[in-house]
Amino acid sequence: MSTSRLSLNQITTKGWSLPEAVQGCVDAGIPAIGLWRDKVADTGVAEAAKLVRDAGLAVSTLCRGGFLTATGAEGRRAALAENLRALEEAAELGTDTLVMVVGGLPEGSRDLAGARERVAELLGELAPHAGDFGVRLAIEPLHPMFCADRAVVSTLGQALDLAERFPVDQVGVVVDSYHVWWDPELAAQIARAGAGGRIASYQVCDWTLPLPVDALLGRGHVGDGHIDFAALTRMVTDAGYTGWIEVEIFNETTWDTPGRQTLATMIERHHSYVEAP
Amino acid sequence: MSTSRLSLNQITTKGWSLPEAVQGCVDAGIPAIGLWRDKVADTGVAEAAKLVRDAGLAVSTLCRGGFLTATGAEGRRAALAENLRALEEAAELGTDTLVMVVGGLPEGSRDLAGARERVAELLGELAPHAGDFGVRLAIEPLHPMFCADRAVVSTLGQALDLAERFPVDQVGVVVDSYHVWWDPELAAQIARAGAGGRIASYQVCDWTLPLPVDALLGRGHVGDGHIDFAALTRMVTDAGYTGWIEVEIFNETTWDTPGRQTLATMIERHHSYVEAP
Numbered sequence: 001m002s003t004s005r006l007s008l009n010q011i012t013t014k015g016w017s018l019p020e021a022v023q024g025c026v027d028a029g030i031p032a033i034g035l036w037r038d039k040v041a042d043t044g045v046a047e048a049a050k051l052v053r054d055a056g057l058a059v060s061t062l063c064r065g066g067f068l069t070a071t072g073a074e075g076r077r078a079a080l081a082e083n084l085r086a087l088e089e090a091a092e093l094g095t096d097t098l099v100m101v102v103g104g105l106p107e108g109s110r111d112l113a114g115a116r117e118r119v120a121e122l123l124g125e126l127a128p129h130a131g132d133f134g135v136r137l138a139i140e141p142l143h144p145m146f147c148a149d150r151a152v153v154s155t156l157g158q159a160l161d162l163a164e165r166f167p168v169d170q171v172g173v174v175v176d177s178y179h180v181w182w183d184p185e186l187a188a189q190i191a192r193a194g195a196g197g198r199i200a201s202y203q204v205c206d207w208t209l210p211l212p213v214d215a216l217l218g219r220g221h222v223g224d225g226h227i228d229f230a231a232l233t234r235m236v237t238d239a240g241y242t243g244w245i246e247v248e249i250f251n252e253t254t255w256d257t258p259g260r261q262t263l264a265t266m267i268e269r270h271h272s273y274v275e276a277p
Numbered sequence: 278m279s280t281s282r283l284s285l286n287q288i289t290t291k292g293w294s295l296p297e298a299v300q301g302c303v304d305a306g307i308p309a310i311g312l313w314r315d316k317v318a319d320t321g322v323a324e325a326a327k328l329v330r331d332a333g334l335a336v337s338t339l340c341r342g343g344f345l346t347a348t349g350a351e352g353r354r355a356a357l358a359e360n361l362r363a364l365e366e367a368a369e370l371g372t373d374t375l376v377m378v379v380g381g382l383p384e385g386s387r388d389l390a391g392a393r394e395r396v397a398e399l400l401g402e403l404a405p406h407a408g409d410f411g412v413r414l415a416i417e418p419l420h421p422m423f424c425a426d427r428a429v430v431s432t433l434g435q436a437l438d439l440a441e442r443f444p445v446d447q448v449g450v451v452v453d454s455y456h457v458w459w460d461p462e463l464a465a466q467i468a469r470a471g472a473g474g475r476i477a478s479y480q481v482c483d484w485t486l487p488l489p490v491d492a493l494l495g496r497g498h499v500g501d502g503h504i505d506f507a508a509l510t511r512m513v514t515d516a517g518y519t520g521w522i523e524v525e526i527f528n529e530t531t532w533d534t535p536g537r538q539t540l541a542t543m544i545e546r547h548h549s550y551v552e553a554p
Contacts, residue, residue, distance in 0.1 A: 110505040116461070145422040147459035148503040149486055158461040182424035184393070184435040209426055211492050226425040228387040 006270050007032035007060035009203065009248035010039055013259040018043040020259065022055045028263040032058040034203075034246045035093060037086060049093050059095035060244035061201050062086065065137065068122040069103035069115040069152060076122065083126050091133040097200045098130070099174055100139050104149040115152045120162055127170040138200035139163055140174035143182075145215055156180050156189040163198050172200030175236060176248070178207055178219050181227045187235050194239020202236050204229065204274065205249045217250045222269040229273040245274060283547050284309035284337040286480065286525035287316055290536040295320040297536065299332045305540040309335040311480075311523045312370060314363060326370050336372035337521035338478050339363065342414065345399040346380035346392040346429060353399065360403050368410040374477050375407070376451055377416050381426040392429045397439055404447040415477035416440055417451035420459075422492055433457050433466040440475050449477030452513055453525070455484055455496050458504045464512050471516020479513050481506065481551065482526045494527045499546040506550040522551060 008030050010021050018039045025033050033052060040048045040062075052059055065086040068079050083098075090098045102119045105112065123137065130137045139159040142151035153159050159173040173193055180186055193199045206225030211218045222229055233245075247266045254262055285307050287298050295316045302310050310329060317325045317339075329336055342363040345356050360375075367375045379396045382389065400414065407414045416436040419428035430436050436450040450470055457463055470476045483502030488495045499506055510522075524543045531539055 105503055110503055110508075112459075112505065113508075143421060144459040145420065145488065145492075148484055153461075154459050155461060161461075182389075182421040182431050184430075184432060184438075207425055210490075211422065211488065213487075213490055215422075215488050215492070226382055226387055228389065231387075231390075 002275065003029055003267055003270065004031060005243070005245050006030050006267065007034055007058075007244040007246040008263065008266065009034035009061070009063070009246045010036045011063070012247055012249040012254065012266070013262055014255045016259045018048050019051055022051050022057060024259050024263055025057055026055050028260070028267060030263060030267070031056075032060040032244050032246075034061040034063060034248065035059055035095070036063045037089065040089060040093065045089050045092050053094065058244070059093050060246050061097040061099050061138065062090040062093060062095050064099040064101050064140075066100040066151075067103040068119045069106055071106050071109070071118070076118075079122060080125060083122075084129055087126075087130055087133045087135050090135040096135055097138050097172070098135050099201065100137050101142060102139065102151050102153045104147065104152060112147075112152060119152060120165070123162060123166065123171065127166040131167065131170045136169060136200050137171045138174045139171065140176060141179055143179040155183055155185065156193060157185055160189060160193055160196070160198060164196065168197045172198045174201040174203060175199055176203040177227050177229065177232055178205050181207060181232065190235040190239050194236070194241055199236065199239060199241045199243070201246060202241055202243065203246045203248045205247065212252070217252055219249050219251050221249065221254070221265055222247070223273045233274050245270070279552065280306055280544055280547065281308060282520070282522050283307050283544065284311055284335075284521040284523040285540065285543065286311035286338070286340070286523045287313045288340070289524055289526040289531065289543070290539055291532045293536045295325050296328055299328050299334060301536050301540055302334055303332050305537070305544060307540060307544070309337040309521050309523075311338040311340060311525065312336055312372070313340045314366065317366060317370065322366050322369050330371065335521070336370050337523050338374040338376050338415065339367040339370060339372050341376040341378050341417075343377040343428075344380040345396045346383055348383050348386070348395070353395075356399060357402060360399075361406055364403075364407055364410045364412050367412040373412055374415050374449075375412050376478065377414050378419065379416065379428050379430045381424065381429060389424075389429060396429060397442070400439060400443065400448065404443040408444065408447045413446060413477050414448045415451045416448065417453060418456055420456040432460055432462065433470060434462055437466060437470055437473070437475060441473065445474045449475045451478040451480060452476055453480040454504050454506065454509055455482050458484060458509065463509075467512045467516050471513070471518055476513065476516060476518045476520070478523060479518055479520065480523045480525045482524065489529070494529055496526050496528050498526065498531070498542055499524070500550045510551050522547070
């Protein structure tokens with residue numbers, strides 16, 4: 001049994017600072033970490049980069065850029081500036097992947113088509129910069145229940161339609177089990193993503209019911225819910241993806257659990273549900 | 278301004294009995310009603326049929342059949358029997374449309390592909406009977422957040438892939454704004470559905486946030502949320518659909534509102550958001 005491809009997305013141990021998360025990974029034998037910008041900022045980018053480097057950890061992703069749906073010149077300039085800072089941080093932290101949550105409908109707007117156009121336009125402005133930094137923009141389709149308020153990109157197919165407009169080293173996609181498991185086109189779109197070399201990240205957590213009051217926090221440990229991780233991992237593997245398998249869990253109960261226990265559960269579930277097949 | 282295509286789905290006035298809902302429609306000038314089997318059973322099928330007929334109302338749909346994902350011969354037989362009863366009731370009530378919610382994953386199962394296969398198989402057994410009754414099975418794709426527990430058919434494209442296996446008078450699809458509004462393929466799939474004569478029902482209610490504790494009950498009156506009903510209705514109209522526009526709202530606040538007030542709001546929103554464009 002191996003944890004050689006396992007990565008801890010830092011949100012999973014939300015109670016830990018960046019230094020604590022780094023130490024937790026080292027102690028548990030987890031070789032990679034997905035960082036969040038707010039936690040990185042708490043430590044300082046240079047210090048965070050040094051910490052993960054000295055610990056011998058890989059940085060699988062930086063979370064996150066995006067939020068590209070604002071209307072108006074000012075909102076657009078602000079989004080560009082923020083994403084350029086995120087790209088620069090990603091490069092300094094030593095990761096090649098910036099996860100992009102594209103943003104929902106602007107306040108009061110019902111113009112879904114317009115919001116999607118603005119995402120495409122801003123990606124077009126960002127992509128060459130991503131190339132310069134050696135960091136790939138990884139478009140994450142979010143579950144359709146987040147379409148209004150968080151991401152107007154809802155399926156892997158839609159994310160690929162966007163990504164394929166740009167060079168493969170500049171824009172890719174995230175396959176996150178929670179967001180895409182239900183999609184009747186999933187197998188075909190994962191195969192398409194793999195064939196084009198577009199899978200920038202494979203993130204895992206489970207779909208559990210009932211949904212909590214804050215739907216964002218409903219994700220469970222792999223194995224606690226309804227997703228067939230053997231089948232999903234086979235699709236991703238057959239598509240040629242050999243990168244990190246990052247555990248990203250938004251869940252109050254998980255966040256109230258001691259970090260070391262969470263990492264032990266992650267490792268156990270990785271062996272039982274993700275690696276075993 | 279006209280209500281000539283407006284229909285009250287009976288769940289919207291959940292507190293009303295069937296006779297009360299029929300009278301409410303007559304008083305408000307709403308010419309059609311979508312009935313629910315439990316309410317029909319409270320009144321008795323023959324009596325319910327007489328009530329709506331005597332009131333001069335059309336029955337736009339009967340809700341609902343489906344739940345076709347059970348494993349094992351017994352579950353399968355029970356589902357067939359139940360759906361045959363629903364078809365018979367639909368015919369007796371004078372509607373040509375039985376709304377089908379196909380069912381989620383069976384308890385403990387993660388086999389989404391298998392559940393979808395069973396739906397296709399049972400539809401194959403039911404379709405000829407639907408033809409005999411002169412009632413169309415209207416497959417309703419549900420929002421992907423209901424994939425695990427309620428419907429493994431999540432998109433209009435997927436529903437059409439199923440429906441198109443069968444004669445057009447036997448199997449169609451429901452376009453329900455709440456379930457499909459987010460879909461990046463929506464315009465193309467509505468056009469496809471219309472071209473094939475497969476749109477059996479157009480149901481409307483709005484996507485409002487935050488989602489309530491029971492995600493099933495988050496639907497709002499047209500105009501209260503994030504859906505662009507002008508754009509959606511244009512797609513459905515351009516696809517050639519000229520049938521009923523049925524308002525179906527699951528929402529505790531709406532259910533706590535006096536029925537007459539709910540119908541007045543329905544009519545006002547129909548004029549402002551659905552008909553106006």
